[in-house]
Amino acid sequence: MSEPIEYYFDFLSPYGYLGGLGIEEIAARHNRAVDWRVMLLGISVIKVMGLKPLPETPLKGPYLREDVPRFFRLLGVPYNPPGGGQMAPLPAARSFTWLKGRDPDLAKRFAQAVGRAHWCEGRDMSTPAAVAEIGATLDIDPAELTAAIETDDVKDALKRHVQHSIDKGVFGAPTFILDGELFWGADRLYQVDRWLETGGW
Amino acid sequence: MSEPIEYYFDFLSPYGYLGGLGIEEIAARHNRAVDWRVMLLGISVIKVMGLKPLPETPLKGPYLREDVPRFFRLLGVPYNPPGGGQMAPLPAARSFTWLKGRDPDLAKRFAQAVGRAHWCEGRDMSTPAAVAEIGATLDIDPAELTAAIETDDVKDALKRHVQHSIDKGVFGAPTFILDGELFWGADRLYQVDRWLETGGW
Numbered sequence: 001m002s003e004p005i006e007y008y009f010d011f012l013s014p015y016g017y018l019g020g021l022g023i024e025e026i027a028a029r030h031n032r033a034v035d036w037r038v039m040l041l042g043i044s045v046i047k048v049m050g051l052k053p054l055p056e057t058p059l060k061g062p063y064l065r066e067d068v069p070r071f072f073r074l075l076g077v078p079y080n081p082p083g084g085g086q087m088a089p090l091p092a093a094r095s096f097t098w099l100k101g102r103d104p105d106l107a108k109r110f111a112q113a114v115g116r117a118h119w120c121e122g123r124d125m126s127t128p129a130a131v132a133e134i135g136a137t138l139d140i141d142p143a144e145l146t147a148a149i150e151t152d153d154v155k156d157a158l159k160r161h162v163q164h165s166i167d168k169g170v171f172g173a174p175t176f177i178l179d180g181e182l183f184w185g186a187d188r189l190y191q192v193d194r195w196l197e198t199g200g201w
Numbered sequence: 202m203s204e205p206i207e208y209y210f211d212f213l214s215p216y217g218y219l220g221g222l223g224i225e226e227i228a229a230r231h232n233r234a235v236d237w238r239v240m241l242l243g244i245s246v247i248k249v250m251g252l253k254p255l256p257e258t259p260l261k262g263p264y265l266r267e268d269v270p271r272f273f274r275l276l277g278v279p280y281n282p283p284g285g286g287q288m289a290p291l292p293a294a295r296s297f298t299w300l301k302g303r304d305p306d307l308a309k310r311f312a313q314a315v316g317r318a319h320w321c322e323g324r325d326m327s328t329p330a331a332v333a334e335i336g337a338t339l340d341i342d343p344a345e346l347t348a349a350i351e352t353d354d355v356k357d358a359l360k361r362h363v364q365h366s367i368d369k370g371v372f373g374a375p376t377f378i379l380d381g382e383l384f385w386g387a388d389r390l391y392q393v394d395r396w397l398e399t400g401g402w
Contacts, residue, residue, distance in 0.1 A: 049259050051252055058250050059372035063385060070382070073402050074392065171260035181271070184264060187388040191275065201274050 004033035005192075006177040008170045009111070010041045011089040011096075011125065014068045015186045017115040018075060019174025022189040030196040032178075036100070036108045038093050038158070039165035041173060048166055055086070071186065078120040087118055088126035094149035095131050097158040099140070110138055205234035206393075207378040209371045210312070211242045212290040212297075212326065215269045216387045218316040219276060220375025223390040231397040233379075237301070237309045239294050239359070240366035242374060249367055256287070272387065279321040288319055289327035295350035296332050298359040300341070311339055 007023045009016035020036070027034045045051050055061045072079035081087075092114050099107035113134045118125040125131055128149060132142035148154055165175075169182055176183045176192050179200060183192050195201070208224045210217035221237070228235045246252050256262045273280035282288075293315050300308035314335045319326040326332055329350060333343035349355055366376075370383055377384045377393050380401060384393050396402070 044260065049253075049261065051258070052250075057252070059245065059367070059370055060250065062370055063372065063383060066383065067385075070402070074395070166260070169260055169263055171264065182264060182267065184268075185386075185388060187386065187392070190391060191388075194275070201271075 002032060003179075004035040006035050006037055006168075008037045008039045008165050008168075008173060008175040008177075010039055010173040011092040011111070011114060011118070012087040013041060013173040014079075014081070014085065014119055015071070016173035017119045018071060018077065019176070019186040019189065020112065020115060021075070021077065022186060023174070023176060023192070026189060026193045026196065029193075032196065034108075036096075036104070036111055037165065038096050038100075038111075038161055039170055039173065039175075040089065040093060040158075040162045042089075043162050044166055044171045049171060055084075072119075080122045081119050082122050082124040085119075087124070091128045091149060092125050092131045094154050094158050095128075095135065095145055097161060098145070098148040098154045099135075101157065106138060106140070110135060110140070113137065203233060204380075205236040207236050207238055207369075209238045209240045209366050209369075209374060209376040209378075211240055211374040212293040212312070212315060212319070213288040214242060214374040215280075215282070215286065215320055216272070217374035218320045219272060219278065220377070220387040220390065221313065221316060222276070222278065223387060224375070224377060224393065227390060227394045227397065231394075233397065235309075237297075237305070237312055238366065239297050239301075239312075239362055240371055240374065240376075241290065241294060241359075241363045243290075244363050245367055245372045250372060256285075273320075281323045282320050283323050283325040286320075288325070292329045292350060293326050293332045295355050295359050296329075296336065296346055298362060299346070299349040299355045300336075302358065307339060307341070311336060311341070314338065 005023060005027050007020060009020055023034055054064060069079045096107050096111050099110050114125050114131055117123040117134055123130065128146045132145045135145045136142050168177065172184045174186055178192065178195060181195065206224060206228050208221060210221055224235055255265060270280045297308050297312050300311050315326050315332055318324040318335055324331065329347045333346045336346045337343050369378065373385045375387055379393065379396060382396065
């Protein structure tokens with residue numbers, strides 16, 4: 001098996017969630033592992049690129065409100081986020097960071113469960129209590145999780161992860177890196193698949 | 202045959218050029234016509250959305266410099282733009298606008314030839330003289346073209362086209378509208394194809 005495919009996501013991005021579903025399916029077919037890596041669009045898009053949040057961007061905001069549900073429908077994934085679909089990603093991102101340092105596979109399953117709860121089941125994942133509840137279904141102690149994500153160690157580790165994503169040139173979610181090639185967008189999964197199938201072009 | 206598919210493009214966008222190649226191929230298979238509609242990213246992205254030009258956007262600029270040639274290679278389209286690939290689109294956009302008012306099919310063939318010259322053949326299409334030379338190969342009188350694009354009639358018509366694109370919610374190039382659905386991006390052609398095949402989802 002070659003190097004794992006790097007999959008960068010932000011919990012607040014519905015496209016990122018779809019990307020996580022798609023890349024696992026594609027990677028399994030090509031006998032590749034997936035390394036889940038958290039990033040924060042609030043840093044890459046807002047601070048580094050100097051752009052506005054997508055939902056507040058004229059023309060693009062209204063487009064997203066049509067395109068996101070249509071993309072979920074195309075893939076047969078239930079689309080049922082709480083409220084307007086917004087999410088405060090820090091509790092989930094810090095929890096993921098803490099878990100990844102202990103058990104990367106558990107961290108992935110946690111991220112998948114948080115994404116499903118938020119985007120498919122209408123459960124707002126913006127708070128420590130909400131993500132701790134998801135953690136509990138994976139035998140993660142809720143008190144331990146909520147304490148861990150308040151530590152400077154975990155906060156600093158997340159900052160390093162985010163800086164790493166920017167150093168790699170990642171700006172949007174999802175982004176996939178394989179064989180040194182960076183692909184941005186859930187709509188590029190077909191190119192990732194083609195790359196793995198052909199060895200590149 | 203149903204309503205034509207609307208295809209919005211800006212001459213300065215290499216993704217837009219690829220979108221024009223792809224949508225013609227897909228539309229032909231589904232027995233649909235394509236209505237070529239010019240827009241200006243300088244108005245939609247810069248003025249209305251308040252964003253920076255993509256090539257100057259941190260992180261995204263470097264990504265584009267890798268992704269655009271890779272996308273051309275994937276489709277087997279030669280990628281050989283002049284200089285850094287930048288283009289001043291007004292002469293071509295005004296010429297297209299003038300031609301479309303007289304003969305939409307000729308206007309489309311003109312746009313295809315200008316795009317090929319710029320993106321595939323390394324010929325800078327930023328000047329009236331350059332686009333007039335392309336026009337001449339389609340039996341369009343160069344003197345008539347260069348005079349026409351200086352008239353207020355043609356300039357105003359282009360402004361109306363651009364405003365129309367914004368009124369329709371179009372912000373990026375290429376954008377496809379079919380059956381009232383808006384799809385943004387050359388990487389969404391597979392969804393356009395699927396929509397035509399299935400009648401939507």
